[in-house]
Amino acid sequence: MGIHRHRRRVSSSRRSRVTIQEIQEEIKMENIVVQTEELTKAYGDFTAVNKLNMEVEQGEIFGFLGPNGAGKTTTVLMLMGLSVPTAGTAKVGGYDIIDQSRQVRSVASILPEYSSLYGDLTAFQNLDYIGQLNDMPKEERENRIHEVLETVGMFDWLDSKYESFSRGMKQRIGIAATMMKNPKVVFLDEPTLGLDPVGTREIRELILRLKREQGLTIVMTSHILSEVQLTCDRIGIINRGKLVLKETMENLNHVMVGKEDRRVDFKLTETPQGLVRDIEAIEGVKDVKQDNGHLYVYAPEEADVKVSRAIVDHGSTILLMKPREYTLEEIFMKYYTKED
Known part of the structure; x- marks a missing residue:
């Protein structure tokens, strides 16, 4: 009898260990905000994104790198639910980009490389319009506008026209626009392109502060690799539509540099x-x-x-x-x- 009881206790222990592993895996999956599975986009015979598999974790800044035409923008458009993949799928904020594209856009925002804000409207009016597009009540819109302008350091210019701003100020207003609906993840396309050193540093510090103080998940594309190195936690390099490298900044030297090059x-x-x-x-x-x-x-x-x-x-x-x-x-x- 004692042997049988002992066996039952061992079996129970094994079941407990399996349960703990399953819980750990579930917790890990809950921390993933962006996940792609064989994501593919083809235009005729040209494959812009080829079976892309990647994950972006909660609260990290992920640098998505590649030359022009590598598939970065196409990938972001699919992740925002603005372009339908040819094959494969992805989830953003837990929502499927194909079947739940509307929900995806409720938890994700994008700052495009070229601004879509209106030059003849003030900072307040531009953000108010975005709030209306997201069906935000008037009082909620006004409170949120004040919050995001304070966050990006542009509150004193809320009544100034967008066309009067410098490139760096426009980028800060653009980031404020992405924050209006309090998203889980923000896609920033070339956020420091065309900025002078001061403006570049200000945007970098703002991005880092959004991560540090608000726990925001940020996917950032950039050609300015020195900025990526200073800003990002992990990077992915895409080449001809395929993800050829995904690694933390700390491990890049170990992964990329062969022994003969050390x-x-x-x-x-x-x-x-x-x-x-x-x-x-x-x-x-x-x-x-x-x-x-x-x-x-x-x-x-x-x-x-x-x-x-x-x-x-x-x-x-x-x-x-x-x-x-x-x-x-x-x-x-x-x-x-x-x-x-």
């Missing part, structure tokens, strides 16, 4: 004669370059200890040892060229 900067007190030759002889070392007290060693991580030992054995001291960190632009170009 470079470590050693700053030394001196470079004794014969040191470079001995380092080049170490297994795995591809190349060694010298420049003004620095040795640039191209080698996998496993060679670091032997390289360091060789430096010490030659009587030099290591003042700095730092693997090279590649910029997002370098990684993008390297990977995109490889995919081509």
Whole structure:
């Protein structure tokens, strides 16, 4: 009897573990705001988006990158329920983009690359019109307009005409417009394009603040890769309609840079004669370059200890040892060229 009771307890424990795993998976799925499954869009023989699979998590800033014609805008239009996919599907805010496109547009907003606001209307009038399009009652509209203008730092210009604003101010009003219906996710298409350095920094800080203070999920397309690197939590690179990379910013160097390309900067007190030759002889070392007290060693991580030992054995001291960190632009170009 005791054995049978023990078996029953083990079986119950196993059931509990399975239940916990299912709960964890369910929680993970609840945190996904955008999810595509084999999403495809074709125009005749041309496939603009090809079986795209990606996920965007709650409260993150996701950088969606690719050259012109890669499929970024087509993807965003489908995710907004404004274009019907040829095959596959997606969910935004839990709603199916095909069967529930109206609900999708109730939880998602878009800031297009080129403004659709009216130049001869004031900031207030433009936002009031957007509120009316979303069936917001008058009092709710006015309260929300004041809130979003405060958020983007444009409250003092609520009665100024949109056409009088600088490019950066127009972008801030555009972001305010996307916030009118209190969305779960916002798609920003080239939000810093054409801005001067001050305007670029202001928009970047605004985007980061929206994430930090409001928990907003943001999908951002941009050609300015330095801004993506400063702003985004994760990126996806799309090439010819296919997602060829999806990774966190922290892991990009590990994922993208092959071992043969890894470079470590050693700053030394001196470079004794014969040191470079001995380092080049170490297994795995591809190349060694010298420049003004620095040795640039191209080698996998496993060679670091032997390289360091060789430096010490030659009587030099290591003042700095730092693997090279590649910029997002370098990684993008390297990977995109490889995919081509």
